[in-house]
Amino acid sequence: MAQRPQRPSSEKDALSREVDAALDGINLQELDLQGRAPRKGGAAASGMVRGVVQGFSGEDVIIELGPLDQGVIKKTEFDELPTVGATFEFTKHGMEDGLHLLSLKETKVLAAWDELALGARVEARVSGQNTGGLELRIGPLPAFMPASQVGLGREDDLHRYIGQTLECEVVELDSGKRRVVLSRRRVLESLRDESRKQLTGALSAGQLVTGKVTRVEPFGAFVDIGGGVEALLHVSNISRKRVSSAAEALKAGDQVRAMILEIKEGGKRIGIGTKQLEADPWDELAQRIAPGQVITGKIVRVMDFGAFLELLPGIEGLLHVSQVSKERVRRAQDVLKVGAELAVRVQTVDAQQKRISLSRFDERGALIGSEDSVEGAVIQEVLERQRGTKAQTNLGSLFKKALGDKQS
Numbered sequence: 001m002a003q004r005p006q007r008p009s010s011e012k013d014a015l016s017r018e019v020d021a022a023l024d025g026i027n028l029q030e031l032d033l034q035g036r037a038p039r040k041g042g043a044a045a046s047g048m049v050r051g052v053v054q055g056f057s058g059e060d061v062i063i064e065l066g067p068l069d070q071g072v073i074k075k076t077e078f079d080e081l082p083t084v085g086a087t088f089e090f091t092k093h094g095m096e097d098g099l100h101l102l103s104l105k106e107t108k109v110l111a112a113w114d115e116l117a118l119g120a121r122v123e124a125r126v127s128g129q130n131t132g133g134l135e136l137r138i139g140p141l142p143a144f145m146p147a148s149q150v151g152l153g154r155e156d157d158l159h160r161y162i163g164q165t166l167e168c169e170v171v172e173l174d175s176g177k178r179r180v181v182l183s184r185r186r187v188l189e190s191l192r193d194e195s196r197k198q199l200t201g202a203l204s205a206g207q208l209v210t211g212k213v214t215r216v217e218p219f220g221a222f223v224d225i226g227g228g229v230e231a232l233l234h235v236s237n238i239s240r241k242r243v244s245s246a247a248e249a250l251k252a253g254d255q256v257r258a259m260i261l262e263i264k265e266g267g268k269r270i271g272i273g274t275k276q277l278e279a280d281p282w283d284e285l286a287q288r289i290a291p292g293q294v295i296t297g298k299i300v301r302v303m304d305f306g307a308f309l310e311l312l313p314g315i316e317g318l319l320h321v322s323q324v325s326k327e328r329v330r331r332a333q334d335v336l337k338v339g340a341e342l343a344v345r346v347q348t349v350d351a352q353q354k355r356i357s358l359s360r361f362d363e364r365g366a367l368i369g370s371e372d373s374v375e376g377a378v379i380q381e382v383l384e385r386q387r388g389t390k391a392q393t394n395l396g397s398l399f400k401k402a403l404g405d406k407q408s
Contacts, residue, residue: 015171018146019181021132048107053086063090063102071100078104105140112141113175120170124182126161134158136166141180143168149183152192192228193268199227200267205260209272213254221250223258223272230270233258237273240281240314242300281314285351288312293346294368297358299338307336309344309358317356319344324360326367343368 051063051071061082063071073090075081082088091106116122116138124143128135133146145168147155172181203209211225213233220234233256235246243249250256258272281288289295289311297309297317306320319342321332329335336342344358345368360368 015146015149015181018132018148019144019172019179048089048091048110049102050087050089051102053082053084053088055084063088063100065100069100071102072096073102073104108140112139116141116170116173116180118170118173121187122168122170122182123165124168125165126163129158129162134161136168136182138180138182142178143180143182145182145184149185152185152188195227196229196267199229200263200270203260203263203267203270205262207260208257208277209260210255210257211272213250213252213256215252216246216250218245218247221246221256223256225258225270225272229267231258231260231272232270233272233274237261237271237275239275240278242310242316278314281312282351282354285315285349289315289346289349289356291346291349292363294343294362295346296341296343299336299340299342302333302336302338304331304333307332309342311356315356317344317346317358319358319360323347323358 049065051065054062054064054070056062056075057072059075060072061075061078063073065071071090071092088104089107090102090104091110093101093103093106095101122138124136124138124145126134127137127142133144133148134150136143136145145166147158149171150158150161166184167187168182168184169186170180171183171186172179174180209225209231211223211231213221214224214230215222218235220232221238222230223233225231233246233250235243238246238249256274257277258274259276261271261273261276263270295311297311299307300310300316301308304321306318306324308316308318310316319332319336321329324332324335342360344360345362347357347359349356362368
């Protein structure tokens, strides 16, 4: 039998603690194979003995164990009525009227123990429920399944499994305690991984998929893209616009169309993006933003070295700390706050590198919006008009306008 991957010791310890807590007050050794207290005379203490069917007496079968040594066993313990002379192995369970009380069930249990191994797959029938999980039987052998091992997720209604036969994996064997612990979750995980491997084998980066949002975390959303295969839509890949938390744009149940960005660890980690399906605003940047342009932006991030301003949806520029104020500013956080709006001048634009540098100073070095900046703008207008770039006007009236603005 191929060796299964070993589970981390921390996981084993956690499972053992859960089993101990679930079975608190329940002693499996005190239950016989039908879930009842053992018969008077005690549990099997003398091991297995070989005997020959000698005859029948009512509902009992008389077994010859040796010279002048006989035992008795119920007919119901046999799968079918035995023939005289047939040989079986039994276990002793005390004496009654000079006859050994025999059982076949214990031999079946011992045989079942011999067939079990850690990691083996078995079929077990759910026979009951307790506060910690499910009680099951593997043939004649009692077993237990903690609540956390019943399904892939939380199971609130364990009672519905009673009477069902489940495929399980043996995760603990303790012959001293007569304890067998099973996990259906391990089987379901294996089936899911195999299904994932088949499904992801047909996927590739750049492929478009449609999925349903299953849960949302601040860092992103998990999306079922088919067959129970989940992919992560990271917050940075949701939109060209700035999204601080995935909950701002998505909620559980939303249908999304996305592009596969990466597939790692055999499909266990799949990254997808929706912003890749949006038009890139940088492609049309030259038509919207140009060096020298004064524009109002909103501060979205502040670092020691400066602040990032959103100028247009999906377009950010950097206002370096040296371009913030006439006075010396050591850290941008000291004078700038996220959410504030500022009028800034575009210094440089690099659409290929997606970088825009900004300044709060006009071309003459005056702080934008200050009296010096307003006066400088009027003077610049006069000079341009004198060069014929604009309609001629009275120079004196423009200077008068600048002085009037300054006084007001």
